[in-house]
Amino acid sequence: MSYPPPLQAVVDELGRFPGVGPKSAQRIAFWLMRQPHEDVSRLALSLEDMKSKLSFCERCCNIAETGGLCPICADDRRDQTTICVVENPPDVLAVERSGAFHGTYHVLHGVLNPLEGITPDRLRIQELILRLRGPVKEVILCFNSNVEGDATAMYLSRLLQVPGLVVSQPASGLPVGGDLEFADDLTLGRAIDGRRILAD
Amino acid sequence: MGLHELTLRNFRLFSEFTFTPDHGAITVFFSPNGTGKTSVLEAVFALATGSSFRTSAAGDLIKTSEQVAEIHGVLFQQTRRIQVDLVLTKGVRNTTKKMLVNGQRPKSRALLSEVLPLTVFTPEGVDIVRRGPEPRRMFLTNLLTDVNPNTADRIEKFDQVLVQRNAFLRSLQGDTPRTTQQKELDVWDEEFCEAATHIIEIRLQLLEKLRPLVTNYYHAISESSLDVGVLYERSWQGQLRDALRDALHHDMFRGFSTVGPQRDDILLTLSGRDARRQASQGEQRSLALALRLAGHELVRHERGLDPLLLLDDVFSELDPQRSERLLQLLPVGQTLVTTASPLPSSMNPSAIIDLSEALL
Numbered sequence: 001m002s003y004p005p006p007l008q009a010v011v012d013e014l015g016r017f018p019g020v021g022p023k024s025a026q027r028i029a030f031w032l033m034r035q036p037h038e039d040v041s042r043l044a045l046s047l048e049d050m051k052s053k054l055s056f057c058e059r060c061c062n063i064a065e066t067g068g069l070c071p072i073c074a075d076d077r078r079d080q081t082t083i084c085v086v087e088n089p090p091d092v093l094a095v096e097r098s099g100a101f102h103g104t105y106h107v108l109h110g111v112l113n114p115l116e117g118i119t120p121d122r123l124r125i126q127e128l129i130l131r132l133r134g135p136v137k138e139v140i141l142c143f144n145s146n147v148e149g150d151a152t153a154m155y156l157s158r159l160l161q162v163p164g165l166v167v168s169q170p171a172s173g174l175p176v177g178g179d180l181e182f183a184d185d186l187t188l189g190r191a192i193d194g195r196r197i198l199a200d
Numbered sequence: 201m202g203l204h205e206l207t208l209r210n211f212r213l214f215s216e217f218t219f220t221p222d223h224g225a226i227t228v229f230f231s232p233n234g235t236g237k238t239s240v241l242e243a244v245f246a247l248a249t250g251s252s253f254r255t256s257a258a259g260d261l262i263k264t265s266e267q268v269a270e271i272h273g274v275l276f277q278q279t280r281r282i283q284v285d286l287v288l289t290k291g292v293r294n295t296t297k298k299m300l301v302n303g304q305r306p307k308s309r310a311l312l313s314e315v316l317p318l319t320v321f322t323p324e325g326v327d328i329v330r331r332g333p334e335p336r337r338m339f340l341t342n343l344l345t346d347v348n349p350n351t352a353d354r355i356e357k358f359d360q361v362l363v364q365r366n367a368f369l370r371s372l373q374g375d376t377p378r379t380t381q382q383k384e385l386d387v388w389d390e391e392f393c394e395a396a397t398h399i400i401e402i403r404l405q406l407l408e409k410l411r412p413l414v415t416n417y418y419h420a421i422s423e424s425s426l427d428v429g430v431l432y433e434r435s436w437q438g439q440l441r442d443a444l445r446d447a448l449h450h451d452m453f454r455g456f457s458t459v460g461p462q463r464d465d466i467l468l469t470l471s472g473r474d475a476r477r478q479a480s481q482g483e484q485r486s487l488a489l490a491l492r493l494a495g496h497e498l499v500r501h502e503r504g505l506d507p508l509l510l511l512d513d514v515f516s517e518l519d520p521q522r523s524e525r526l527l528q529l530l531p532v533g534q535t536l537v538t539t540a541s542p543l544p545s546s547m548n549p550s551a552i553i554d555l556s557e558a559l560l
Contacts, residue, residue, distance in 0.1 A: 114367035120384060147360040147391065155387045185350040
């Protein structure tokens with residue numbers, strides 16, 4: 001016994017979502033079935049709206065309104081000579097919240113991960129290289145501090161060996177408000193390696 | 201440091217079983233075969249490591265015809281009380297494990313070794329000398345984290361890099377890498393070498409400390425003065441980077457890395473003979489015991505605490521003299537012993553538990 005085809009179609013579509021298995025897909029589909037018609041229409045419209053109005057920024061590949069630049073790339077007060085390369089759009093928000101960066105971004109939409117089949121050609125690396133024709137002086141590689149992030153940073157740092165271009169990485173070390181004695185030894189080791197001189 | 205209370209539910213033969221071993225003393229499980237003695241030790245081991253020392257199929261741990269097995273342990277660390285819960289649930293294809301330490305998911309293996317370091321003696325323990333390199337590498341890895349829980353991060357990092365490099369090799373599908381792929385491979389190779397260097401460094405440091413202890417224990421157990429060698433044996437020669445390049449052709453076809461710490465071994469020798477192949481059974485047994493005792497001693501010395509000792513049916517494998525000598529060498533601390541035969545005369549357990557009653 002299988003579901004009526006229209007319901008089965010929804011279950012199948014939902015089942016493709018990341019982190020949603022067949023059981024969750026079923027549960028969500030049944031829940032949607034029970035909702036008032038206008039609620040479901042609103043959901044369908046919002047999805048349609050998102051896809052038709054938004055795509056990726058022509059410059060930095062962040063999410064932006066179709067056919068244009070994202071607000072950051074469009075803002076001429078931003079320093080166009082510094083590019084902060086991140087893995088995903090939420091990382092842009094995270095760096096923005098810090099208030100410490102006034103340049104522009106580049107979103108790769110992933111990091112190297114052979115296990116998940118993510119190779120360099122599936123990342124927005126070509127777009128980044130093209131941007132180097134402009135007045136770029138520094139590229140900051142800002143990835144998660146894990147095996148895949150480190151490998152991507154190393155890969156890009158080799159690719160970006162262009163005369164006059166500085167390639168940097170954020171310092172890694174102790175979190176503000178963190179306790180020294182609870183720091184893991186790798187973090188503490190890196191923090192000490194990258195120490196800053198206070199008095200000479 | 202040790203175990204205060206253990207509760208098993210639908211674990212192996214047990215429907216429900218609770219026991220509270222004495223702190224800093226010996227508890228003996230003495231009952232006929234097939235009454236679940238080893239299962240109790242297995243449960244303690246699972247609490248400390250998240251896996252079994254008997255089986256790799258976690259589903260085997262769940263009582264037949266039941267769906268969920270639970271192990272609950274109350275541990276103590278000086279005045280700290282730690283609750284560890286392990287729940288195994290049978291799924292359609294595989295068994296899921298859920299581990300909680302004081303109600304929280306542990307962040308890494310490090311936390312587990314920090315909570316309950318263990319030393320295990322089993323009849324299969326001699327495999328560490330006799331069999332292939334896996335049990336020896338596992339011994340090194342467990343001992344590293346028991347001696348210094350912080351090393352778990354490095355071990356984990358190496359494992360992750362290895363998995364990614366192997367996935368990359370498989371993605372080549374046996375073809376020589378194109379230029380862009382070669383650039384990517386270079387990156388994984390460099391990450392691999394860096395992580396590998398850390399692992400080898402900490403392994404060498406550990407063996408340096410372990411070597412004199414193994415020698416002493418071997419001499420004490422076997423009452424001989426043979427020259428004992430404990431050497432790190434690399435799976436390549438020269439620079440790792442070059443070895444990776446030389447092995448690439450091979451590795452591409454196999455889809456995994458054939459050189460590196462994941463393939464290294466410990467060379468054990470007695471008077472220059474390779475103990476893995478050229479030692480008698482008695483010598484191998486003594487050497488296996490000496491390795492475990494040395495590891496136990498090292499954890500005590502470096503961390504200032506007594507790992508919980510699990511002795512699973514050890515005395516049936518040893519002649520009475522060796523059993524007595526082993527008992528003399530064992531440090532005092534909390535100890536759980538299983539046996540189906542009478543205990544060596546010099547053992548003074550604080551409690552003897554007959555499990556055949558627990559199964560009723």
